[in-house]
Amino acid sequence: MTFPATARSAGFDRLAFACGVLRSEAASLTVVAGRLDRSFEKVVEVILDSRGRVAVTGIGKSADVGQKLVGTFNSTGTRAYQLDATRAVHGDLGMVHPDDVALLLSHSGESEELVRLLGPLQKLAAAVVAVTSNATSTLARAADAALVYGPIVEACPLSLAPSTSTTVMIALGDALAFTLSESRQFTAEQFAEFHPAGSLGRQLATVEQYMRRGSELRIAAASDSVRQVFARVRHSGRRTGAVMLADEAGRLVGLFTDSDLARLFESHADAAFDRPIADVMTRNPITLPRAARMAEALTLLRARKISELPVVDEDDRPVGMLDITDLIGIDPDGVPSAPRPALRVVGHPRD
Template sequence: MPDSTESAFDKIDYARRVLRAEAASLDVVAGRLDDGFNRVADALFACRGRVAVIGVGKSADVGQKTVGTFNSTGTRAYILDATRAVHGDLGSIHPDDVALLLSHSGESEELVRLLGPLKKLASSLLAITSSAGSALGRAADAAIVYGPIKEACPLALAPSTSTTVMLALGDALAFTLLEQRQFTADEFAKFHPAGSLGRKLALVSELMRRGSELRIAAQTDTVREVFAKVRHTGRRTGAIMLVDADGRLAGLFTDSDLARLFENREDRLLDAPVAHVMTHAPVVIAPESRVAVALDVLRARKFSELPVVDEAGRPVGMLDITDLIGLDPLAGGADSRPALRLIDRKSA
């Protein structure tokens, strides 16, 4: 049985204090930012090669994440292990590359012995550190100096707040460069073809059902004729797209609509034109829109199917919710800069 001391320890309260301590330090560091941030960002933006990110220990772990964020947002970068660097890996640095060194103290032995060689090999030497007077701070051509901070570790030993600060500053640099380059969601999508993120960034045209998988009929056909004529192969969708004489989408009739006719004892309508019972002017989406936009619509409107139409309003595909299970809408929706076309024909 746990003793009274252990049972009295409020773990959630303590965890909240740790998080709030680190959050407070981030706020302090944000207020300390000066022209050093501008100079580092300008050097990275002007870099004609790649960014070599170098750190030791936990700073190297932060560097790995920063490299990933750089690469995915338009700033080419690679991680350079400090120990391997002094044993030959400095050969990976091109004269057009910029070296970005991460060190809380600025005095890490492994980094300090790299300063001289890096000055000769890289186009510029940049730093993220807490001390402008450190060996790293003095050697750097430009540095983000975030100043003294208190580690959240109760022993004040394990890197905690310091690594959180460096991680956030790496994000701040990456996203500042993203804005300067006007990096778009289309470019971001090129670097994320896999996983749920890649699918959400994909275009509707890449995931929609098409061709023989679609159920399309004329709006002048009766309900009975529609179900007798419509044939499809592959994945089954629960919606039939009804078109006018020019082939433009005029309405939608679903399996649920058919079930309601029977539930309401309206069997006579089976021999009436489907136009009488279909959903007129349904919400549609364009094939060049992002899947994330379609997910937002399906979720907000509680739809199971979303017709895809071309510029003339002709059906070219169908998005079915069963094909997108496991994908949640991107927070805040998709980037507004790429061309999107979502049409609610009821209000058009």
Template sequence: MTAPFDQLAYARRVLRAEAASLDVVAGRLDDGFNRVADVLLACRGRVAVIGVGKSADIGQKTVGTLNSTGTRAYTLDATRAVHGDLGSVHPDDVALLLSHSGESEELIRLIAPLKKLAAGVLAITGSAASTLARAVDAAVVYGPVIEACPLNLAPSSSTTVMLALGDALAFTLVEQRQFTADEFATFHPAGSLGRKLAVVSEWMRRGDELRVAPETDTVREVFAKVRHTGRRTGAIMLTDAAGRLSGLFTDSDLARLFENREDRLLDSPIAAVMTRAPVVIGPEVRVTVALDALKARKFSELPVVDADGRPIGMLDITDLIGLDSHAGETNSQSHLRLIGRKSA
């Protein structure tokens, strides 16, 4: 009887084969990469990425990476291009052609018209001797790779290499342009990534959703007078005579008064039982920094104040459920003022 096929072992072989190809290609990179990167960096228009078959799929991902990291790009279908879509190419654009063999007929016939229409024609290919590599202005040539496919036919290692080279070019441009996380966030307003890159002002509760009262009112008066609409928050922000945040009083604080049989304090100024100098955060701080503070100190709410210390919002942990903290966030302490007890 033959031994059962070990799927896990074979999958690991495929992954290691593709990883090995990346390592080999990394060692082969030469000045061709520099020339291609320089042309892309100098591009005043957009990058038209063109591929055929699996290379076209890689091209779509490369376009997405370029667009999200500050290099404007678009895909151009090779077949449609020769039937009129070349009209989308602007004289300031640069064309980037993707082909493992460098002999794709659809791409070869585009080189001459692209040279007339675009500011530059570049390529990523596996063959330095190919028609494509020899005809373009500059090319990243990664050389021969062994496909991970057991038949050595289906594009696998070659497409992984091409994909990684697209990333390498995009991220090289990120470094040279000093593209920032704030700029990246501008292009990612939606989804979990957008939420991680958002700033506090985009997520905080504001206006009628806030519970704000003067610190001179009694606890009873505060709870009798404070009204709000929308999502409920479990904390009341207390202000001094100048309107600056002076303390915080939570529903948990109220419960503790009853638990400790300190009902008499209900008719004392709330300043006597509030949490003084609570942790606060600014409106332009990243949500991930605020989330780190909430999780680390087991807070439920985080007041948001302006430059003068006046309350303008409240960040509630219930609004951020499902949003994971961004690993590696630094300097969060510079945005926070610490206190000795929890706010909830």
């Protein structure tokens, strides 16, 4: 359906109007943040004290907000599921466990479908909590705990379409989820367990999951000559562009890359081929422990402009190699900050 242009269209500043919408919603979030009180803590406590999951339900746009909140809950340590309000009264209430907490979302607090669910949920669930703007609503008064964010003005120019109200609900949902997560001392390691796939999953994976190992590695004694190293070192599978060099105790002491070999040829340094490779290797190369995150490794490879990154165990023995050619497509940008294993930088790569 095509709507006719109005007289306002000719002088309508679309960019200014859009900026006004954003500023209006942002201002409302600031106002709501100032209204948070003990009721927020009470909702958090009810959920923390429960042994079951959080059953999130709402109507219309509130249901959409609920779906997003369920995803945030589950990925940050609070088990949750979405309860469709319409299906609930036709049998889906059977999924509610006595240990569950029902979380009802309604701007008005008077949604007929949710009010109808109050009685059954109070019997079936451990507790009922609500998020609403109306402190005197049926929902707020009947809930065991209610997070009331108070009156707000919708950004919609007609004051009809849910806009600021849904933004506020989403933000409050994030505040709930992350407060619960911090209260449970949810860790980056646990977050990674819930995100094994996609770009985020790869960024959160440990170095050990991506490194080359075993017969794919090229390891030699630092006391051997360059010629001996390249005559003896054998590998299978993917070829890495660096040889890791170890001392008599097996500890990593240096790195010699294909680029280093090329430089010897280019400079006609023929005598160097029969001297110990320790004379021409990069000493004390940058390394990572196996428990380091891939995001850390990617950032390091990019910042240092290197193509190979050795992985060592607790005794500095080489156990793996990260090669840049295996990591194309994993983007380190936008990785969340989190406590990380200490990076040991005990030397500098060659220029």
